Amino acid sequence: MAFQVSPGVLVQEKDLTTIIPNVSTSIGGIVIAANKGPADDIVEVSSEKQLVDYFGKPSDFNASSWYTAANFLKYSGALKVVRAIDDSPINDGGAANASGTAGVLIKNDDIWENSTPPSVGEFAAKTPGVWGNSLKVDVCPSAGAFDGTALGEGVDAISGQIQSVAFSAGGSGFDNGTHDLTVTSGTGGSVRVVVAGNTVTSVTLLAGGSGYTVNATTPFTTPLTITIPPALTGTPGTGFVGTMIVEDIDAIAAVPQVDPWVHADLFDVAPGTSDYASDRGGANDEMYIVVSDEDGDITGVAGTVLETFICSKASDVRSVTGEGMFYKDVLFRSSQYIYFMDFPTVTPAFGGAVKGVTYYTDHVAYSLSLANGADGAFPNFSNGLQLFADADTVDVNLIMAGPGDIEDPAATKVHAQDVINLCNSRKDCLGFISPRFEDVVGVASSDTQTTNVKGYFDVLSSTSYVVFDSGWKYQYDTYNDVYRWVPLNGDLAGTCANTDDVADPWFSPAGMSRGNIKSVVKLAYNPKKNERDTLYKARINPVVTFPGMGTLLWGDKTAQAKASAFDRINVRRLFMVLEKAISIASRAQLFELNDDITRSNFVAMTEPFLRDVQGRRGITDFKVVCDTSNNTGDVIDRNEFRADIYIKPARSINFITLTFVATRTGVSFSEVGA
Numbered sequence: 001m002a003f004q005v006s007p008g009v010l011v012q013e014k015d016l017t018t019i020i021p022n023v024s025t026s027i028g029g030i031v032i033a034a035n036k037g038p039a040d041d042i043v044e045v046s047s048e049k050q051l052v053d054y055f056g057k058p059s060d061f062n063a064s065s066w067y068t069a070a071n072f073l074k075y076s077g078a079l080k081v082v083r084a085i086d087d088s089p090i091n092d093g094g095a096a097n098a099s100g101t102a103g104v105l106i107k108n109d110d111i112w113e114n115s116t117p118p119s120v121g122e123f124a125a126k127t128p129g130v131w132g133n134s135l136k137v138d139v140c141p142s143a144g145a146f147d148g149t150a151l152g153e154g155v156d157a158i159s160g161q162i163q164s165v166a167f168s169a170g171g172s173g174f175d176n177g178t179h180d181l182t183v184t185s186g187t188g189g190s191v192r193v194v195v196a197g198n199t200v201t202s203v204t205l206l207a208g209g210s211g212y213t214v215n216a217t218t219p220f221t222t223p224l225t226i227t228i229p230p231a232l233t234g235t236p237g238t239g240f241v242g243t244m245i246v247e248d249i250d251a252i253a254a255v256p257q258v259d260p261w262v263h264a265d266l267f268d269v270a271p272g273t274s275d276y277a278s279d280r281g282g283a284n285d286e287m288y289i290v291v292s293d294e295d296g297d298i299t300g301v302a303g304t305v306l307e308t309f310i311c312s313k314a315s316d317v318r319s320v321t322g323e324g325m326f327y328k329d330v331l332f333r334s335s336q337y338i339y340f341m342d343f344p345t346v347t348p349a350f351g352g353a354v355k356g357v358t359y360y361t362d363h364v365a366y367s368l369s370l371a372n373g374a375d376g377a378f379p380n381f382s383n384g385l386q387l388f389a390d391a392d393t394v395d396v397n398l399i400m401a402g403p404g405d406i407e408d409p410a411a412t413k414v415h416a417q418d419v420i421n422l423c424n425s426r427k428d429c430l431g432f433i434s435p436r437f438e439d440v441v442g443v444a445s446s447d448t449q450t451t452n453v454k455g456y457f458d459v460l461s462s463t464s465y466v467v468f469d470s471g472w473k474y475q476y477d478t479y480n481d482v483y484r485w486v487p488l489n490g491d492l493a494g495t496c497a498n499t500d501d502v503a504d505p506w507f508s509p510a511g512m513s514r515g516n517i518k519s520v521v522k523l524a525y526n527p528k529k530n531e532r533d534t535l536y537k538a539r540i541n542p543v544v545t546f547p548g549m550g551t552l553l554w555g556d557k558t559a560q561a562k563a564s565a566f567d568r569i570n571v572r573r574l575f576m577v578l579e580k581a582i583s584i585a586s587r588a589q590l591f592e593l594n595d596d597i598t599r600s601n602f603v604a605m606t607e608p609f610l611r612d613v614q615g616r617r618g619i620t621d622f623k624v625v626c627d628t629s630n631n632t633g634d635v636i637d638r639n640e641f642r643a644d645i646y647i648k649p650a651r652s653i654n655f656i657t658l659t660f661v662a663t664r665t666g667v668s669f670s671e672v673g674a
Contacts (some may be wrong), residue, residue: 018601020290020585020609025505025577026497028072029081029396029429030490033062035375036131039085041108042394045069046077053336055083056131057479060374061375064403064437067475068490072400074518076501080396082387083394084379085128096132096373097124097341103374107382112332112339123331123338125373132373135306135337136294138365139344140261141313146270148260148585258368261365263290266308274325276317285314287327294369307335335602338370381415391426398493399423399578401433403486416460420559423465428580430496430558430573431466433457434487440471440525441485449525462561464572465490468540471525473517473551485524488543491517495553496573506574506618507653508556510541515553523551539567556652567590571649574618578647582606586643594636599626602643610645621648 002330005008037043037055042669045051048070058066072079072408085107094103096119106124120378132322140146264270271286289309296302311327319325323333328340381402395577401419416433423431449471469488477484495509495517502514509515523545527535532542532554541555560567566575585605592598603626610622626643635642664670 006204015125018585018588020581020605023577023584024078024395025397025573026076026078026500027396028069028396028398028400028493028497029082029388030065030069030072030079030400030402031082031084031379031381031477032402033064033067033084033668034066034129035059035061036127036129037083038108038127039083040384041110043081043083045073045079045081046583048073051079051081052479055081055241056129056215059480062434063477063480063484064486067477067484067486068400068402071475071486071490071519072398072494072497074354076497077111079094079498080388080394082384083127084381084384086376086379093374094372094374095125095128096130096135096370098122098137098368098370100634101370104372106339109332120341121368122342122344123368123370124341125370126337126339128373129284129375130373131298132337132370134293134295134297135370136292137338137368138261138263138290138292139287139367139372140263140271140289140305140365142284143270146261146264146267147307150271154169185216186660197662208571216384225628227309239412241398244506254607261288262367263288263305263308266305271310274312274317277312277314282314282317285312285317286399287311287313289327291335306337309334313649382418385422387416388422391428397429398670399429399431401431402489403434403437412597413456414477420461420463420466421511424461424463427465430493430576430638431667432489433460433466433559434469434470434489435471437472437485437487440551444526446531446599450527450531450534451523452533453540457559459539460559462539462559464558464560464566467569468559468561469553470527470535470540470542471523473519473523473543474521475519476521483521488517491520492541492543492553494518496569497593504616504618505577506570506616506637506650508568508570510553510556510652511571512549512552517551519552520545522549528654556654565649565651566655568652570652574613574649575647577618578610578613578645585609589641594641596627597639599631601642603640606643606645610647617650619647619649622646 008139034056035057043054045054051070053072055066058070061071069079069081095106097104097118099119099488101118101120104118104120104124105128106126107128108155123137125135150255156367195609215629222668225315271284271288273283274285277283289307289311290305291307293299293304293306294302295306298306299303301521309327310328311330312325313327315324315328317325331338331340375662385399387398388399399419401416413436419431419433423429435456439456440449443449443452455469459464460468467489469492472485472487473491474483475486476482489561494507496505499505499507499509499514507514523543526545527542532544535542536555536557539552539559539561540556541557544554545551556569558569560568567573586602589598589602603624606624607622610619610624613619614622623646624643630642630644631640661672663669
C-alpha cells in the first residue's frame with residue numbers, strides 16, 4: 001500500500017472472487033500410422049471427416065490405428081492426433097516433388113519454415129507419402145499465358161521467330177543507336193537492339209528477315225555473340241549488362257504457346273495487376289496456381305481440381321485484409337497439398353535460363369507433375385508419443401495406445417510400456433491399452449485367448465494411470481468395403497469421454513448405462529464368467545457381448561496391482577480432475593505472502609469447489625487444512641506454501657449380492673428380518 005504524505009483519498013481494490021476453474025477431461029490423444037498428413041506434429045480433429053481430410057482414408061497399411069482414432073470420435077469431438085513415420089534412412093520415405101527427387105522428408109510446417117529447403121524444384125507435396133505422386137501443379141504467370149498470346153519457348157517454324165536471346169556477364173563494345181540484327185537459318189528471324197546514353201533501352205524480337213550469316217561461307221550453326229559494354233544497365237526486356245547470345249533457331253524444337261491456358265475457365269479474367277501493386281507503381285504481378293489430382297489417386301477421378309489460388313509474384317503485395325499475397329506465403333497458409341520450394345528456372349521471352357520470380361512476367365504457362373513420394377517403413381510410435389509429454393503445454397486426458405506395431409509383437413509391448421511411462425510422468429491423463437492382435441484374433445480356444453491376454457499384461461507395470469482391456473472387435477470399413485479387426489482401447493477411452501458428457505468423470509464408464517461399445521460386428525474374444533474372473537484379478541477389464549444387451553465394458557479397474565481406492569477408474573479420474581483444477585487455481589498464490597490472509601483465500605477458493613463435487617456425487621466428505629499447522633516457520637522460511645486436502649471418494653458398485661429367503665405361510669416377516 002502506498003503511503004500518503006498529505007491529506008487525500010486513496011482508492012484500492014482487492015479481488016477475492018478467485019474460483020477453481022473447470023478443466024478438460026475428455027480430450028483424447030493417439031499416435032497413428034497414416035498415408036498422408038503432417039508428421040511428428042499434433043493435429044486437433046473433431047470429426048471423422050477431419051481425420052480423413054488431414055490423414056487420408058484407412059488402408060491395409062494403417063486401418064487398425066486409423067479406426068482406433070475414428071472410434072474415439074464416435075464418443076467425443078476432441079482428439080489430438082500425431083502421425084508417426086519411419087525415421088530410418090531418408091530414402092525410405094518422403095514427399096513427392098517437382099524434380100522427382102527421392103527421399104525428400106518434409107514432416108510438417110515447422111520443418112518447412114525452419115529448415116533449409118532441399119533442391120527439389122518449384123513445389124513439393126505438403127506431407128510425406130505416395131499420395132503426393134498424384135498431384136499436378138499448373139501455373140499461369142501472365143495475361144499472355146492466360147489467353148494464349150504469350151511468346152513461347154520454341155521457334156514458330158512458319159513465321160521464323162528467333163528461339164531465344166540469352167544474356168551472360170562481361171563483354172564490351174556496342175555503339176549507341178538502333179541495331180537490327182537478322183539471322184538466316186531455315187526461315188530466318190531478326191533482333192532489334194536499341195542503345196541510348198550507354199543504356200540498352202529495348203530488345204525486340206522481329207518476325208521475318210533474311211540475308212545475314214555469321215560469315216560469307218559458313219551458315220549460322222553456332223550462337224551469334226554481340227558484346228555490350230559493362231557500363232550499360234537494364235533488365236531483360238529493356239536491357240542487360242553483358243553479352244547477348246542469339247542461339248541457332250534450328251537447334252531447339254519449336255513449341256510456341258498458341259492456345260489459352262488449360263484452366264482459364266476456372267477464372268473470370270486473366271491475371272493482371274493487384275490493387276496493392278498498382279497503388280505503388282507496379283504492374284502485372286498477379287499469377288494463378290491450380291492444384292489437381294492428375295492420376296485420380298486422391299479423389300478417385302483423374303484430373304479433379306483440388307485447389308485454385310490467385311496470388312502475386314511480388315513478395316511484398318498484401319490483400320485488403322493485410323495478408324501476404326506472395327505465392328510462397330499463400331501456399332503455406334492456404335494449400336492443403338503443396339509447399340513452395342524454389343523459384344523456377346525459366347526461359348523468358350527476352351532471356352535465357354535464369355532463376356528468379358522477376359522473369360515470370362513474360363513467360364508462358366507451365367505444368368509440373370510431382371513424383372517420388374514414398375511411405376517408408378513401419379512408423380516410430382514412441383517418438384510420436386513424446387509430443388504429448390509436456391503437461392504444461394499439451395492438454396490431453398485420454399491416451400490411446402492403438403494397435404502399436406502389430407507386425408512386431410515385441411515393438412507392441414515396448415509401445416504399451418511407453419504409454420504407461422508417459423501417463424505416469426504426466427499424472428493428469430489416463431492411458432488405454434489393448435492386447436496384441438495375435439493374442440486374440442484367429443485363436444480358436446478361449447482358454448488360450450485368456451492365457452495370452454493375461455500373459456501379455458502380467459509383465460506390464462502396475463499403475464493407476466492406465467487401463468487394460470480384453471481384446472479386439474470386428475467392424476465394417478466403409479471406405480474400402482471390407483471388415484477390419486480394431487483394438488478396443490479407442491472405445492474404452494470413448495466411454496470415459498461419453499461419461500463426462502452424460503454424467504461426470506468420477507462416474508464409472510462401465511456397465512449398461514455408460515459402457516456401451518459402438519460399431520461392433522463381433523468380438524475376437526468374448527470371455528465367459530470364469531474367464532472374466534481370471535482377467536479381472538489380473539487388472540484386465542473384460543469387454544463382453546451379452547444377448548439382447550449389446551457389447552459392454554464390464555469392468556472399471558485401473559492397471560494398479562495394489563488394492564486401494566485408486567484401482568478403480570472413477571476414483572483415479574476424480575483425483576485427476578481435483579488435482580488439475582486446484583493446482584491451476586493455486587498458481588494465483590505464487591509470489592504472494594505466506595500469511596493468514598493468503599491461506600484463508602486459498603481455503604475460501606477450494607472449499608466451494610469441493611462442495612460442488614460433493615453435491616454431484618463425486619465425494620462423500622472432505623477437509624482442507626491450510627494454516628500454521630502445516631505452514632510452519634520452517635516451511636515459510638523456505639518460501640513454500642502447503643495445503644492438505646482430505647477426500648473421501650465415492651465408490652462404484654462392482655459386486656451385488658441378492659439374498660432371496662423363502663418362508664412358511666404363517667411366519668411374520670418382522671421375525672425373519674430380525
